[in-house]
Amino acid sequence: MQAHSQRLATIPTEQLITDEQRQAKLTFDIAGCHFDLSRQRLDQPALDDLIVLAEEANVESLRNALFAGEELNISERRPVLHMALRDGVPHLSADLVDEIETARQKLFQCADAVRSGTWRGYTNKPITDVVHMGIGGSHLGPELITEALDDYAQATPKIHFVANIDGLDLATALKSLNPETTLFIVASKSFSTLETLENARSARNWFLERTCNKAAISQHFIGITNNFTAAKEFGLAEANLFSIWDWVGGRYSLWSAMGLPAAIAIGSDNFEQLLHGAAMVDRHFAQAPSAENLPLTCALAGLWNYNILGCQSLAILSYDQRLRLLPDYLQQLEMESNGKSVSREGEALDYTTMPILWGGCGTNGQHAYHQLLHQGTSAYAADIIIVAKDTANLPHHRNWLNANALAQAQAMANGWDPQSTDESHRAVIGQHPLSMVLIDELGPTQLGALLATYEHKVFCQGALWNINSFDQWGVELGKKLAEPIYRSLSDQHDLGSLYDRATDALITRLKKPQT
Ligand code: F6P
Numbered sequence: 001m002q003a004h005s006q007r008l009a010t011i012p013t014e015q016l017i018t019d020e021q022r023q024a025k026l027t028f029d030i031a032g033c034h035f036d037l038s039r040q041r042l043d044q045p046a047l048d049d050l051i052v053l054a055e056e057a058n059v060e061s062l063r064n065a066l067f068a069g070e071e072l073n074i075s076e077r078r079p080v081l082h083m084a085l086r087d088g089v090p091h092l093s094a095d096l097v098d099e100i101e102t103a104r105q106k107l108f109q110c111a112d113a114v115r116s117g118t119w120r121g122y123t124n125k126p127i128t129d130v131v132h133m134g135i136g137g138s139h140l141g142p143e144l145i146t147e148a149l150d151d152y153a154q155a156t157p158k159i160h161f162v163a164n165i166d167g168l169d170l171a172t173a174l175k176s177l178n179p180e181t182t183l184f185i186v187a188s189k190s191f192s193t194l195e196t197l198e199n200a201r202s203a204r205n206w207f208l209e210r211t212c213n214k215a216a217i218s219q220h221f222i223g224i225t226n227n228f229t230a231a232k233e234f235g236l237a238e239a240n241l242f243s244i245w246d247w248v249g250g251r252y253s254l255w256s257a258m259g260l261p262a263a264i265a266i267g268s269d270n271f272e273q274l275l276h277g278a279a280m281v282d283r284h285f286a287q288a289p290s291a292e293n294l295p296l297t298c299a300l301a302g303l304w305n306y307n308i309l310g311c312q313s314l315a316i317l318s319y320d321q322r323l324r325l326l327p328d329y330l331q332q333l334e335m336e337s338n339g340k341s342v343s344r345e346g347e348a349l350d351y352t353t354m355p356i357l358w359g360g361c362g363t364n365g366q367h368a369y370h371q372l373l374h375q376g377t378s379a380y381a382a383d384i385i386i387v388a389k390d391t392a393n394l395p396h397h398r399n400w401l402n403a404n405a406l407a408q409a410q411a412m413a414n415g416w417d418p419q420s421t422d423e424s425h426r427a428v429i430g431q432h433p434l435s436m437v438l439i440d441e442l443g444p445t446q447l448g449a450l451l452a453t454y455e456h457k458v459f460c461q462g463a464l465w466n467i468n469s470f471d472q473w474g475v476e477l478g479k480k481l482a483e484p485i486y487r488s489l490s491d492q493h494d495l496g497s498l499y500d501r502a503t504d505a506l507i508t509r510l511k512k513p514q515t
Pocket of ligand 1: 136138189190191193196251475
């Protein structure tokens with residue numbers, strides 16, 4: 001790989017893309033999405049060796065094990081089968097197919113009842129506002145779909161998302177709401193997540209203070225969870241509970257009942273199209289040979305950029321306002337999945353995994369951090385996402401938007417050499433590896449396909465790095481440390497010895513009476 005990278009270092013991207021075969025080999029079309037990897041800084045011999053690497057890492061047999069429902073999440077002893085929720089897994093048992101279909105119909109019936117006004121609040125009024133309370137995978141995917149597909153929402157209830165433990169998040173959402181016409185969704189796979197449970201408790205108090213009607217909770221609170229016992233203890237009616245299987249990881253759960261707010265917003269037909277688009281990618285991923293396999297090629301290019309070319313970050317640049325939340329969603333999908341430092345066998349890795357993923361939306365970044373992207377000293381890779389069809393009814397804006405996206409891609413790929421030394425401050429280095437995604441029209445099918453492509457790319461990279469992409473033990477320590485600090489801040493106990501001196505000093509300062 002190093003030899004390939006030295007050979008390629010002297011060949012500019014502009015020259016690499018003159019190869020006529022390249023476009024055919026490094027572009028992929030699926031479900032109305034065109035993926036163009038031709039500006040990646042690799043060529044066929046490098047790609048051939050990367051495919052050998054994938055063979056050595058057993059990516060294909062791990063992929064087959066994934067679709068066969070083997071326990072790939074080894075530390076939690078669970079299979080990983082979220083693709084089954086979108087009919088993307090062949091050979092499922094008839095019982096499981098029935099279970100999934102029953103759950104989907106329950107989701108759609110609820111979504112359509114709320115959407116059409118058949119679902120009534122305790123004073124017999126239709127629902128005007130839905131407050132979805134969840135965090136991480138129980139928030140990012142549902143909010144992304146709801147916002148990205150807003151064109152499909154028509155006159156449905158307004159959907160609000162509350163995730164943060166900062167009370168302002170909930171208080172802002174509740175500010176102008178009427179409890180008689182508000183429906184709350186408590187979305188937590190574990191039903192034990194601090195933020196969601198605190199928000200749900202405060203929302204319930206808000207509701208009861210205004211209605212003084214405990215029985216009305218059954219018309220205004222819904223739960224989505226794998227833990228019915230805790231949800232019922234919280235006071236949710238069993239009929240209002242939607243289950244999520246333990247083989248659906250949190251960050252892969254938007255395809256399940258977790259997608260309820262989006263299904264309410266866009267309706268069940270469009271939600272089915274979202275599932276359909278994702279299933280098209282599942283089938284492609286499961287069947288396409290390595291050299292023609294889109295998620296695998298994306299994963300290999302990503303690994304090449306990070307481990308060989310040293311690109312420490314991956315920028316997701318969405319040139320479409322509707323995809324504003326895509327970088328946030330991908331941060332969890334990619335970094336929570338592959339930000340790992342032990343192998344599947346539990347040994348410390350002697351190579352690095354997963355660049356920092358970040359990003360932004362539209363041309364805004366061009367007037368901020370793009371300076372660094374063009375003239376800074378950090379190596380990075382970027383995915384640039386553009387959409388052909390405009391729905392804002394301002395076609396010249398769309399043309400400017402897309403012209404800017406293409407221009408930025410050209411500058412990042414090719415750079416610019418000044419003619420004289422007087423202009424050296426204007427030099428743009430270029431040669432940054434890029435993937436472009438061109439979506440014809442941003443609809444549910446295309447969005448489903450886009451997200452499923454990233455999911456399977458993440459899977460392939462986890463396989464290449466020999467890590468478990470499906471657990472997230474690293475987030476546990478912070479949760480544990482927060483408990484004694486919370487008790488101390490709330491004057492419940494003084495457990496000073498449980499934290500370090502710097503924390504202690506800040507706690508003291510936080511607790512000082514404010515003057
Ligand atoms: O703390 C991390 C995490 O477990 C994520 O993986 C998950 O998506 C999120 O918290 C929310 O979890 P839950 O749906 O169980 O509330």
